[in-house]
Amino acid sequence: MGTNAKPILWIVVPCYNEEQVLPLTAPMFLQKLQDLAGRGQISGNSRVLFVNDGSSDRTWEIIRELAAQDEHYLGICQSRNRGHQNAVLAGLMEAKDRCDITISIDCDGQDDIGAMDRMVEEYLNGAEVVYGVRAKRETDSFFKRFTAESFYKLLKGMGAEVVYNHADYRLISARVLQHFADFEEVNIYLRGMVPLVGFPSATVSYDRAERLAGKSHYPLRKMLALAFNGITSLSVKPITLITTFGIGFSLIGLVFMIWAVAEAILGNTVAGWASTVCIICLLGGIQLISLGILGQYIGKTYLETKHRPRYIISARTWEPETRRYIEDDSSDPADKTCSP
Numbered sequence: 001m002g003t004n005a006k007p008i009l010w011i012v013v014p015c016y017n018e019e020q021v022l023p024l025t026a027p028m029f030l031q032k033l034q035d036l037a038g039r040g041q042i043s044g045n046s047r048v049l050f051v052n053d054g055s056s057d058r059t060w061e062i063i064r065e066l067a068a069q070d071e072h073y074l075g076i077c078q079s080r081n082r083g084h085q086n087a088v089l090a091g092l093m094e095a096k097d098r099c100d101i102t103i104s105i106d107c108d109g110q111d112d113i114g115a116m117d118r119m120v121e122e123y124l125n126g127a128e129v130v131y132g133v134r135a136k137r138e139t140d141s142f143f144k145r146f147t148a149e150s151f152y153k154l155l156k157g158m159g160a161e162v163v164y165n166h167a168d169y170r171l172i173s174a175r176v177l178q179h180f181a182d183f184e185e186v187n188i189y190l191r192g193m194v195p196l197v198g199f200p201s202a203t204v205s206y207d208r209a210e211r212l213a214g215k216s217h218y219p220l221r222k223m224l225a226l227a228f229n230g231i232t233s234l235s236v237k238p239i240t241l242i243t244t245f246g247i248g249f250s251l252i253g254l255v256f257m258i259w260a261v262a263e264a265i266l267g268n269t270v271a272g273w274a275s276t277v278c279i280i281c282l283l284g285g286i287q288l289i290s291l292g293i294l295g296q297y298i299g300k301t302y303l304e305t306k307h308r309p310r311y312i313i314s315a316r317t318w319e320p321e322t323r324r325y326i327e328d329d330s331s332d333p334a335d336k337t338c339s340p
Helices: 022-038 059-069 084-095 115-124 142-157 174-180 190-197 220-234 237-266 273-306 320-327
Strands: 009-015 047-052 073-078 101-104 129-134 166-173 201-206 313-316
Touching: 009 022, 009 084, 022 047, 022 059, 022 115, 047 059, 047 084, 059 073, 073 084, 084 101, 084 166, 084 174, 084 190, 101 115, 101 174, 115 129, 115 166, 115 201, 129 190, 166 174, 166 190, 174 190, 237 273
Parallel strands: 009 047, 009 101, 047 073, 129 201
Antiparallel strands: 073 313, 101 166, 129 166
16 A cells, blocks of 8 residues: 555556557556656556456467566466456455555556546545446447446346446545455456445546457357346345246236136136147246246355355566566467466
8 A cells, every 4th residue: 555645556457368459558558657647646656457367369478578668567367267357356456455546447448548537536536436437328339238228227226236337447446445355255246346335436427439459358148148147146136026926927827717717617618729838838938037047046156155266366477487488588489378
């Protein structure tokens, strides 16, 4: 933790197969640190921390090269790919004891780096958490915009505390991170977990641009998985809805039972194959969906009871055994992995 009047800032940047965009955005992050330090808003001891999430390309090698060129660049490497949320968490936990504030931001250059100025201003004015909120979604397709906005509304309806149109671009003070470290769940959804810590917060709006290079690593499949994980990690309302539907259909079924018995007594019953099949298919589908939702919660409970680590850092750029690969030009490039 910094003792100077000017806060030490660490920019936490998760990276997964970002060899194309990293050389473009890394200088931008460094320039932002220099601008903020030049205006006296942050300490000159601030850093950019890249988190390699088990990339299969040259991402980790590029991070090591950057760290060798400038002391303001730092990097850590996970032992394997564990997902975006775990990568962000690993960076935040690594930074919390070494700085006063952190700003997490994706590597692709889509989030406006200029918004960091206002984030730091909000922190200096007393906010412990500052959320970056998208002002508009003009760069998204209609489908993505509709589904994203619907998802935020759905989370709100489920009782989860989320900031509308906020992803993972945020400032968090080291004080908040110290308390956040007490959250030990394995199923991580940072957008809903950070507000649970409390402390004064603020929002900063910004415009999101197109990706500078490379391809998005979040296709529809991963977006849906993240959305479902967010709902089941933050709310038990789906289980409540299952119970409600069960009671509702039971009452409807009771009414139809009385009606069927009455029709049989009156001798008005006729062959009803189509209606029977429709009812069986409807109820069967509802039962399978309900069992699936319950299974997800049971599976999450099973994973939580294992207490497995949420991330494993296999290498750090400031460790001598990692740096030796940068200094030894004769080493085999195939050996330049996260393991020293």
